[in-house]
Amino acid sequence: MEENVITSVQNARVKHVTALQQKSSLRREEGLFVVEGQREIGHCIACGYEVVELFTVDYTDGFNGLASKSTINNKLSTINYNVSPQVYEKMAYRGSTEGMIAVVKCKDHALSAVSTQLSAHKNPLIVVLESVEKPGNLGAILRTAEAANVDAVIVCDPLTDLYNPNLIRASIGGVFSVPVAVCTSKECIAFLKEHKVRILTAQLQDAYDYYDYDMRQATAIVMGTESTGLSQQWRDAADVHIRIPMLGRLDSLNVSVSAAILMYEAVRQRKTLNYKL
Secondary structure, three states: OEEEEEOOOOOHHHHHHHHHHHOHHHHHHHOEEEEEOHHHHHHHHHOOOOEEEEEEEOOOOOOOOOOOHHHHHHHOOOEEEEEOHHHHHHHOOOOOOOOEEEEEEOOOOOHHHHHHHHOOOOOOEEEEEEOOOOHHHHHHHHHHHHHOOOOEEEEEOOOOOOOOHHHHHHHOOHHHHOOEEEEOHHHHHHHHHHOOOEEEEEOOOOOEEHHHOOOOOOEEEEEOEOOOEOOHHHHHHOOEEEEOOOOOOOOOOOHHHHHHHHHHHHHHHHHOOOOOO
16 A cells, blocks of 8 residues: 655646546556545455555545455555645546546456346347437446346447546446446447347337337347437348337437436336237
């Protein structure tokens, strides 16, 4: 264990944390990302992530019951820094994060990791997201996926990285606990076909109301962006095209709202034993 005190905003460690918050390229290059807040850090550790640096303001009893400083140090090779309020304000991406920031190692998000996870489930429920651009939307979907106990989320052709600070905040830790894979759409389609997972694409054209289809079997719910929807390769690969009826003047919902509706329809069906087509 190593402990240090930082009082200057010009400190190299402070600049490094700030850069990790701002630059996805640096996160990918170093395999590191930043987590803020006692609750988020505690959840991150509970999900098996490795903390390599911990920054706290006037550290006393630490995680307020989520974890203790000694527990972290016993499990991990964590370097601890006590920082001044001014330094913390410089590093923090958002306010009200309880005076605690951690630098954490990224996990592997290959399809193979999800394959191992799904092997234990007879009829897995998977959410697939193609080219979702906004970190807040992806984070919100991961939060709902955690609540709905979805077996995996697969992010295809991503336009944002999983460790964007806005995504972490919106997911409320769901990005840590939900099994997530990142790949191309072509790889994902082949993966789903190989594992005999039924593909349901959410789209307005040439589609039927989502509640008319059985989601109790192995199912992948596939969502695209609000602006362009799904690519043609997903439309062609689908077993079923489904839609959420739009009864007002608008013709689309936010992708995170649409995903929540479809996930919880699957939950409803899987809890209703007498559901029939």
